[in-house]
Amino acid sequence: MDRQELRDALRTAGVPDGYYRIEGVHEPAPTPVDFLFLRKSPDGGWETGAYERGASQVIARHPGEEAACAQLLRLLL
Numbered sequence: 001m002d003r004q005e006l007r008d009a010l011r012t013a014g015v016p017d018g019y020y021r022i023e024g025v026h027e028p029a030p031t032p033v034d035f036l037f038l039r040k041s042p043d044g045g046w047e048t049g050a051y052e053r054g055a056s057q058v059i060a061r062h063p064g065e066e067a068a069c070a071q072l073l074r075l076l077l
Contacts, residue, residue, distance in 0.1 A: 003038065006069040015076050021051070022072070038072045048072050 001009070003025040010020065018032040023039040034052040041047045041061060046068035049058040059075075062068040 001069045001073070002065055003069060006038070006073055009073060010076060013077055020072065020076060036072060036075055038068050048075065 003022050007022055007026050017026070017028050019035055021027055021035050021037045023037070028035075034050065036048070036050055037056070038046065038048050046062040046065055047058045048060050048062065048068050048071045049056055051057075060071060062071065
């Protein structure tokens, strides 16, 4: 699963848009107060985490997009 497929799966499952941010695919505006995220990490891997009260907390780092997408899907469903 890639980021676009993840976005489609979350939409189909009825997960509200403000619950998550997927870098380059789903970036709600205005930015919600808190949400789960999937983003590219500086080392070229991927990160999943939570944004709360103005701070990002990385939950896990992943070597590839597919593993990161799978984890965010599990967190949101």
